[in-house]
Amino acid sequence: MKPSVPTxxxxxxxTRRHFLGKAGFSIGALALSNxxxxxxxxxxxxxxxxxxxxxxxxxxxxxxxxxxxSHLETFDFKPLLRSGHGKALxxxxxxxxxxxxMSGNQSxxxxxxxxxxxxKHGKCGMEISNILPYTQKIAxxxxxxxxxHTEAINHDPAITFFCSGNQIPGRPSMGAWASYGLGSLNENxxxxxxxxxxxxxxxxxxxxxxxxxGFLPSEHQGVQFRSGKEPVLYLTNPExxxxxxxxxxxxxxxxxxxxxxxxxxxPEIDARVAQAEMAFRMQTSVPDATDLSKExxxxxxxxxxxxxxxxxxxxxxLLARRLIERDVRFVQLFHQGWDQHGDVVGGISQQCKxxxxxxxALITDLKRRGLLEDTLxxxxxxxxxxxxxxxxxxxNNYGRxxxxxxxxIWMAGGGVKxxxxxxxxxxxxxxxxxxxxxxxxLHATMLHLMxxxxxxxxxxxxxxxxxxxxxxxxxxxxxxx
Numbered sequence: 001m002k003p004s005v006p007t008x009x010x011x012x013x014x015t016r017r018h019f020l021g022k023a024g025f026s027i028g029a030l031a032l033s034n035x036x037x038x039x040x041x042x043x044x045x046x047x048x049x050x051x052x053x054x055x056x057x058x059x060x061x062x063x064x065x066x067x068x069x070s071h072l073e074t075f076d077f078k079p080l081l082r083s084g085h086g087k088a089l090x091x092x093x094x095x096x097x098x099x100x101x102m103s104g105n106q107s108x109x110x111x112x113x114x115x116x117x118x119x120k121h122g123k124c125g126m127e128i129s130n131i132l133p134y135t136q137k138i139a140x141x142x143x144x145x146x147x148x149h150t151e152a153i154n155h156d157p158a159i160t161f162f163c164s165g166n167q168i169p170g171r172p173s174m175g176a177w178a179s180y181g182l183g184s185l186n187e188n189x190x191x192x193x194x195x196x197x198x199x200x201x202x203x204x205x206x207x208x209x210x211x212x213x214g215f216l217p218s219e220h221q222g223v224q225f226r227s228g229k230e231p232v233l234y235l236t237n238p239e240x241x242x243x244x245x246x247x248x249x250x251x252x253x254x255x256x257x258x259x260x261x262x263x264x265x266x267p268e269i270d271a272r273v274a275q276a277e278m279a280f281r282m283q284t285s286v287p288d289a290t291d292l293s294k295e296x297x298x299x300x301x302x303x304x305x306x307x308x309x310x311x312x313x314x315x316x317x318l319l320a321r322r323l324i325e326r327d328v329r330f331v332q333l334f335h336q337g338w339d340q341h342g343d344v345v346g347g348i349s350q351q352c353k354x355x356x357x358x359x360x361a362l363i364t365d366l367k368r369r370g371l372l373e374d375t376l377x378x379x380x381x382x383x384x385x386x387x388x389x390x391x392x393x394x395x396n397n398y399g400r401x402x403x404x405x406x407x408x409i410w411m412a413g414g415g416v417k418x419x420x421x422x423x424x425x426x427x428x429x430x431x432x433x434x435x436x437x438x439x440x441x442l443h444a445t446m447l448h449l450m451x452x453x454x455x456x457x458x459x460x461x462x463x464x465x466x467x468x469x470x471x472x473x474x475x476x477x478x479x480x481x
Contacts, residue, residue, distance in 0.1 A: 044191075046183030047459075051451025056415025056480075057376035058185065060178065060446065061320050061331045063359055065351075066159060067204050067338030068407075070385035070400050072429050073114050073348050074129045075408035076146050080427040081387055082113030089388045093430050100153050102341065102390055103401040109388035111428070112398040115345050124419030131352045134360035140419040141363050141372075142410045143479050147423025147436045150383055150404045155204045155339070158382035158404065161439055163210040165468045172214035172459075174443060175330035177468045179220040180213075181457045182450065185327035188285035190278060192330045193323055194222040198311035199354065201337035211332060215461040217271040219278070222332065225319070227311025231290045235282055243283070250276055289322055302365060304357040314358035321365050324375055338381055341390050342399040363412050376414025376449055378442075383407055387428045406432045409442075415449045417481045437476055444473035449480070 072078060089109045103109065116131045122139030135142075152158035157167035164171040172180070175192035184191035194211045211222030225231045237243065254273055261269040292308070292315065299318070300307050306314035313335050320331045335355055340347035359379055366372040384407025385400030406425045412418070423435035444454040447468065454469045 044183040044187075046179070046181045048181045048452065048457065051182065052453045052456060053451050055449065055451030056374065057413070057446075057449040058374045059324050059327070059329055059331075059376070060175075060414070060450070061324060061362070061375060061377045062174075062333070063317075063355075063362075063377065063379040064159075064162070064332060064334050065338050065355070065379065065381040066206060066334055066336045067155070067340075068158075068381045068383045068385060068402055069338045069351070070340065070344065070348055071146070071406070071408040072112075072385060072387065072400070073116055073344065074132060074352075075127075075144055075410070076406075076425060076429050077114065077118035077127055077129070078387070078427060078429045079113075081111050081429065084111040085113040086110050086393055089428065089430075093387075093426070093428050095431075097405060098153060100402050103386065103388070106390075109386075110393055111387060112344075112389040112393060112400065122419055124421075126419065126421055129352075131349055132356050134357045138360045138363045138412070141367065142412045143416040143418065143420045143422065144408065144410045145422045145437050145479065146406070146408050146425055147432045147434070148380065148384075148407050148409050148439075148442065149432060149436055150439050152383065153402050153404050155382065155402075158402075159204075159206075159210060162382050164214070165440065165443055165470055169207075169209050170214055171466070172216045172220070172468070173209075173211045173222060174446070174468055175211055175222050175332055176213040176216050176220040177457060178330045178447075178450065180216045180459070181447075181452055182329065185329055188278075188281045189289065189323065189326055189328050190223040190282075191328065192220065192222040192332075193328050194224045195316040195319060195331070195333045196224065197313040197316060197333070197335040197354075198227055199306065199309070199313060200335045201350075203337055203339040206334055206336065210334075215466070216459060217267060219271045219274045222330075225286075225290065227315070231286050232279075232282060235279060235286065237283070285326075289326055290319060292318060292322075299365070303361040306354070307358065313355050314361075317358040317362045318365075321362060321369075321371070324366070324371055325369070340385070340400060343397055344385075344400055345397050366413060372413035374414060376416070376446065377412045378409065378446070379411075380409025381407075384429075387430045403430070405430065406436075411479065415481055416479050420479065422476070422479050435478070438472070438474075440469045440473035441476050443468050445476045445479065448475050 089111050116129050118127050118129050120127050121136040124140055126139040128136045152161050152167050160169055161167045163173050179191040213221035257269050257273045303318050304314045306312040307318050309315055316333050323331050337351050366375055383402055383404040386403045389398040390401040391399050424433040426433050447454045454473050458465045458467045
C-alpha cells in the first residue's frame, strides 16, 4: 500500500512558521471583515504611519510635459545664441558630452538663437518667454529652476527616470511611492490618479508603467481617468446588475479572498480586496468628480476654451483641481508633443498655446480657493534641448536635439519659494554654472515638502531595499520657503 502524499494544506499545518503566519492573518482577516462590514473606511494610513515631520504639501499635481520642452524658448534666454546664430558652437562648450545619434554625426553644430523674445515679469522680475503670456502673469507665484539635469538622453529612459527614479522600467512611480508611504486622504477616490491629454501630438509613446506600482502593492498604482462617458474602464455595473447585487457579490468575494489570504499568506490578495472595494465606492464618486458641468462660466474662461472639451489639457487641469479639492494625494497630467527636432518655431508655439493658459489658471484657481498653500504643483519635461540646431538652419526655422545637461522646470505652492529663480546656466544654455538640481534631488525635495525623509521611505524587494531616490538625492534647501 502506497503511503499517502500530504496535501499542500497538510504541509501548511505542519510548520510552526505557517501556524504563526495563519494566526496573524486570522487577525488580519478579522480586521478585513470589519472593514467590509462597514463598507467604508477613513482615509488609509500609509506604511510610514505618519509623516516624519509636519508637511508643507499634502497633495501634488505634476504637469508632465512629455517630449522635452526647450528651455531656450521658454525660461532661459541666451542673447549670445542670437548674436551667434548660425555660427559653430565652440567645441570646448560641448566637451566630452555624449550627443544623441540624431546630431552627433553633424560636421557643424550651428548655434540657434531663440525666435521668441523674453521680458521680465512680476515683482520678482522673472524673465519668461513671450510665447508664455499667461505664465508671465504668475511669475510671483512660481519657483523657477534653471539647472535641472539628468543622465538620460533618450525619451523612454528619461521619462522613466523622472517618473520612477530609475531609467530601467519596472520600478514604482513617484505617485505610487507617495501613496504607499503616506496613504490616502480620502476614502472614495484612488490616492494616485493620472490624466493624459487627448489633444496633444503623439510624438513619443506613454506607457502605463510610468504610473505603475512596480514591486509595491498594486493598490498604489496610478488609476488613469479617461474622457467620455466612462472615465474609468469597467467601473459601471453591467446591464441588469444593481448596486445591491454588486454589493452582495463583493461581500462574498471578500470572504473567499479572506480564506485564500489565510492559506497563502499573500499580501497581494488584500490589495485585490482593497481595489474591489475602492471600485465600488468610485461608482458614485467618479461621476461626481469628473462632472465639469458644475463649473461656472467664469472658471471655464479662466482655463480657456478647450476646458469645455473633456480630455484636453485644459479640461484635465480643471479636473485636477476638482480631484485635489476631494483630497486625492497625487495627480499627474501627461501632455505629449514637445519633441521639436525640426520645426521649433511652429511646434513649440503650438504646445505653449495648448498648455500655457490652463497651467497658469490652475495656479490662480488653487490660490484663490486656498488650496495652493498645501498643494505642490510641478511643471516640466524629461530633458531640455540643445543650444545648437539639429540639421541646417533655414531662413525661418531650426531644430533642437535632446539635451540632458541643463533645462528648466517650475514649481509652485506646497512650501516652495514664490517668485524665486534657482541656479545659473552658462551663456549658451548648455552647461550648469551653479546650483544644479538632479532628478534624485527633485524627488528628495518633493518628498521633503510632503513631510517625508526620502532615505526612510523604503521597500524591500528580492533581498534589496529600494527607495524613490535609489542611493542618491539631496534636499534642495534654497527652493523651500
